[in-house]
Amino acid sequence: MHDVNNIGPRVILWFDEGPLKGLYITETVFWTLIVAAGVIVFALISARRLTRDPHGLQGVAELIVEFTYNMVTNTMGKRCIGFAPFIGALFLFLLFGNALGLLGFRPITADMNTTFALAALVFFLIQYNSIKSRGIKGYLRHFCEPYPLMLPIKVIEEFTFPISLSFRLFGNILAGVIIMALVFSGLGYLSETVLRLPIPLLEAGFPLPLNVFFDIFEPILQAFVFSMLTMSFIAKAIASHEEH
Amino acid sequence: MSNVTPEAFVLGLSAIASAIVMFVGFGVGLGQGLATGKAVESIARQPEAKGDIMSTMFAGLAMTETSVIFALIVALVLLFANPLVGKL
Numbered sequence: 360m361h362d363v364n365n366i367g368p369r370v371i372l373w374f375d376e377g378p379l380k381g382l383y384i385t386e387t388v389f390w391t392l393i394v395a396a397g398v399i400v401f402a403l404i405s406a407r408r409l410t411r412d413p414h415g416l417q418g419v420a421e422l423i424v425e426f427t428y429n430m431v432t433n434t435m436g437k438r439c440i441g442f443a444p445f446i447g448a449l450f451l452f453l454l455f456g457n458a459l460g461l462l463g464f465r466p467i468t469a470d471m472n473t474t475f476a477l478a479a480l481v482f483f484l485i486q487y488n489s490i491k492s493r494g495i496k497g498y499l500r501h502f503c504e505p506y507p508l509m510l511p512i513k514v515i516e517e518f519t520f521p522i523s524l525s526f527r528l529f530g531n532i533l534a535g536v537i538i539m540a541l542v543f544s545g546l547g548y549l550s551e552t553v554l555r556l557p558i559p560l561l562e563a564g565f566p567l568p569l570n571v572f573f574d575i576f577e578p579i580l581q582a583f584v585f586s587m588l589t590m591s592f593i594a595k596a597i598a599s600h601e602e603h
Numbered sequence: 604m605s606n607v608t609p610e611a612f613v614l615g616l617s618a619i620a621s622a623i624v625m626f627v628g629f630g631v632g633l634g635q636g637l638a639t640g641k642a643v644e645s646i647a648r649q650p651e652a653k654g655d656i657m658s659t660m661f662a663g664l665a666m667t668e669t670s671v672i673f674a675l676i677v678a679l680v681l682l683f684a685n686p687l688v689g690k691l
Contacts, residue, residue, distance in 0.1 A: 434658070523669045530672035533679070584665040587658065 368470050387470040394455045394467065423447065434587065435594040442593060450586045457532055457578030460539065469533045478525035481589050489596040524588060531581050535573035542566050609691050617685050621678035631671040635664055
């Protein structure tokens with residue numbers, strides 16, 4: 360499965376000469392594009408012929424959309440319903456990106472670049488919405504509330520949120536990848552050296568409970584947590600202004 | 604002791620340090636257990652608020668988990684990308 364000694368993402372394509380010299384593409388980039396394209400293609404196919412009584416793929420898509428809108432309404436309130444498409448896209452992308460381990464590939468969120476890019480996106484979204492709802496003056500003033508002495512703490516608080524958000528996702532998924540790799544190499548060693556089987560037979564079946572936990576349960580939970588925290592922080596950036 | 608190279612000494616101590624760092628899991632496990640226990644209590648008292656309690660609990664657990672995730676990152680850096688060996 361994964362190599363225990365080299366836990367970083369593999370480089371699958373690189374350029375030695377020409378104008379693109381020094382550029383390389385890791386499997387993370389490759390699978391990110393595939394997951395994004397898969398989600399887009401699913402959306403296009405399921406919304407191709409919309410009917411009054413949904414059946415087939417349209418039913419699945421309506422289920423997802425309804426779930427997302429319910430989640431956003433419950434967490435952020437009715438007036439932030441415009442964020443639902445963004446949150447839904449984030450949730451689906453994270454869900455399928457985390458669950459790539461189910462197919463035996465490296466989850467794209469086990470790469471710090473992916474999680475930091477997503478956290479930076481969320482960070483700028485929060486700052487933009489904060490400025491938009493407070494105005495530049497109010498935005499600068501809210502760092503000095505309730506006391507101007509709080510300024511450094513408030514600034515640090517703004518910056519620790521994306522860092523902890525990205526590290527949380529990365530750490531959880533990478534821990535799953537490492538544990539799966541250790542289990543697979545251990546089972547392979549057992550079946551080859553101790554039981555002297557010609558093929559690593561123990562690797563079939565035994566890791567199934569771990570697969571269920573790390574490749575089905577954990578992806579859903581982490582995608583949910585990431586979108587949940589994103590929602591609550593955007594809502595906080597908008598709402599704390601309108602209360603007073 | 605004379606045949607232990609400085610690199611091996613640093614790497615060995617780093618391995619011990621990464622094990623010690625993961626002791627954070629003790630406190631975080633305690634805290635998460637307490638939080639989940641309280642959530643179960645409140646669901647038993649008010650079963651109709653189960654959805655709200657569950658989502659709040661998961662968000663809280665995720666925030667609690669941050670410290671153990673940072674510990675994991677430190678342990679992984681010490682094991683796989685040790686910055687101390689290069690300083691010798």
